[in-house]
Amino acid sequence: MSRPSRRDFARLAGAAGAGAATAPLLGPFAIAQAELKVVVVGGGAGGATVAHYLKIGAPEIDVTLIEANPIYSSSFFSNPYLGGLRTLESLNHSYAGLRRLYVWVVNDIATDVNPARKTVRTRGGRTYTYDRLVLSPGIDIKYDAIAGYSPDAAARAMPHAYTTNAAQKRLLRHQLLQMHDGGTVAMVMPASPYRCPSAPYERACMIAHYLKTRKPRSKLVILDPKKEFSEQALFEEAFSRYYKGIIELNLSNEVDDFAVASLNPATREILTKAGKRVRADVANVIPPQRAGEIAAHAGCTDGDWCPIHPESFMSRNVPDVYVLGDAAVAADMPKSAFSANSQAKVVATDIIAALNNTDRSEPHYRDACWSLVAPDDSVKFSADYAPGGGKLVASNAFVSQPGEPADLRRQNYQDSVAWYASITADMFAKHARAPGPADAGRPSAPAEH
Numbered sequence: 001m002s003r004p005s006r007r008d009f010a011r012l013a014g015a016a017g018a019g020a021a022t023a024p025l026l027g028p029f030a031i032a033q034a035e036l037k038v039v040v041v042g043g044g045a046g047g048a049t050v051a052h053y054l055k056i057g058a059p060e061i062d063v064t065l066i067e068a069n070p071i072y073s074s075s076f077f078s079n080p081y082l083g084g085l086r087t088l089e090s091l092n093h094s095y096a097g098l099r100r101l102y103v104w105v106v107n108d109i110a111t112d113v114n115p116a117r118k119t120v121r122t123r124g125g126r127t128y129t130y131d132r133l134v135l136s137p138g139i140d141i142k143y144d145a146i147a148g149y150s151p152d153a154a155a156r157a158m159p160h161a162y163t164t165n166a167a168q169k170r171l172l173r174h175q176l177l178q179m180h181d182g183g184t185v186a187m188v189m190p191a192s193p194y195r196c197p198s199a200p201y202e203r204a205c206m207i208a209h210y211l212k213t214r215k216p217r218s219k220l221v222i223l224d225p226k227k228e229f230s231e232q233a234l235f236e237e238a239f240s241r242y243y244k245g246i247i248e249l250n251l252s253n254e255v256d257d258f259a260v261a262s263l264n265p266a267t268r269e270i271l272t273k274a275g276k277r278v279r280a281d282v283a284n285v286i287p288p289q290r291a292g293e294i295a296a297h298a299g300c301t302d303g304d305w306c307p308i309h310p311e312s313f314m315s316r317n318v319p320d321v322y323v324l325g326d327a328a329v330a331a332d333m334p335k336s337a338f339s340a341n342s343q344a345k346v347v348a349t350d351i352i353a354a355l356n357n358t359d360r361s362e363p364h365y366r367d368a369c370w371s372l373v374a375p376d377d378s379v380k381f382s383a384d385y386a387p388g389g390g391k392l393v394a395s396n397a398f399v400s401q402p403g404e405p406a407d408l409r410r411q412n413y414q415d416s417v418a419w420y421a422s423i424t425a426d427m428f429a430k431h432a433r434a435p436g437p438a439d440a441g442r443p444s445a446p447a448e449h
């Protein structure tokens, strides 16, 4: 297999419109790369990208990626699936490209980290040693935050459909298809901070689009513990322009608290703290969230999330461990795939710079998020971020405005579709070449320790 050059690394780090670290000047390696072991837990927007960029920048580093699922089912772009505008299969991505780069992809669940011994244990009973550990486990759902909710309630009756679990998305879509015309869909919105600030409201638009086109006598009742939400003016404009009479938005205020007090999965009844009772035919419950559990086992969490150094996404709590993506506290930087992909390039660059003994240059991060409010009508938020005063500070923020012309919104939508293709190619190294004759004899599995 021909190896990508360092120049390729710098070029690709800026590719895909996905933001980039400023690549350090890569000097000769200070220590033998073949001895270096990086273990990455979580093969999503953050972890898969780190694995890819480590292999581009320093192919001899031994990179093991521990990922629970053999196929990644993206959360991003799952809302158009719920609205009937995309298939579930179109969200699937394999790890074949990363394997072609000799990332050791292990399908297993990391259950424990021993920072003193620098080891990761898995449910399958294996132990992997690391010089650097990268955690990008995404979110876990706080089931016990809502009385009556549980993993079983989610799996059977009231899906959250908010993680990489494909069965959750399929269940919610199936329930929408099964519901009679004239039924009530309820959405329980999450308390902040949560994965992708605009995603629940994009989802409301996509579910309402499905109801409007297939079951027009039905209603969507939104119960929100918050007083306001991301890009509210844009979504409220869409609710009234496209979904008048379908969406009922209940935002909390000084008098009414629409946080859920309790729910009953058997009857799909939801009771809010303000005393509003909704008997739903379909209930999409998106509870509060926390960093993926392995981050707590590694000692990286303070409360629900993981504090990091904004220059590198190195954990503030545990040496030689990076935490990125949704699990990290990235100040104003939204928990998004775009953000995680951008952070991943900084992490890979930082690991390689440390190994090379070269100076790190100032990192730059970027986020951009599109939300589809109706077919061919996407709104957009974007910003740049840089470390400042111990956190990440936003600049150059852009947000769509209400009342924009249809052709601009259509262009946004086309940009978002192009972005989905490019970020998933970038995460999973889809363009990596197949191994060649020079690779004969290389081992085909990571060493255990």
Ligand SMILES: Cc1cc2nc3c(=O)[nH]c(=O)nc-3n(C[C@H](O)[C@H](O)[C@H](O)COP(=O)(O)OP(=O)(O)OC[C@H]3O[C@@H](n4cnc5c(N)ncnc54)[C@H](O)[C@@H]3O)c2cc1C
Residues within 6 Å of the ligand: 041, 042, 043, 044, 045, 046, 047, 066, 067, 068, 069, 072, 074, 075, 076, 077, 078, 079, 108, 109, 110, 111, 136, 137, 138, 139, 161, 162, 163, 164, 195, 196, 199, 200, 203, 292, 293, 294, 324, 325, 326, 327, 335, 336, 337, 338, 339, 340, 368, 369, 370, 371
């Ligand atoms: C409905 C919805 C719409 C969204 N839309 C957008 C959008 O338009 N644009 C955008 O940028 N973002 C969007 N997002 C957010 C985006 O999906 C996340 O921010 C992003 O995936 C975070 O990346 P991550 O690496 O932190 O986690 P993930 O991508 O979720 O990856 C985490 C991975 O870790 C694995 N894992 C976890 N724990 C373990 C363990 N112990 N052992 C092994 N494997 C483990 C999981 O299986 C998973 O594959 C959306 C999210 C949702 C829910």
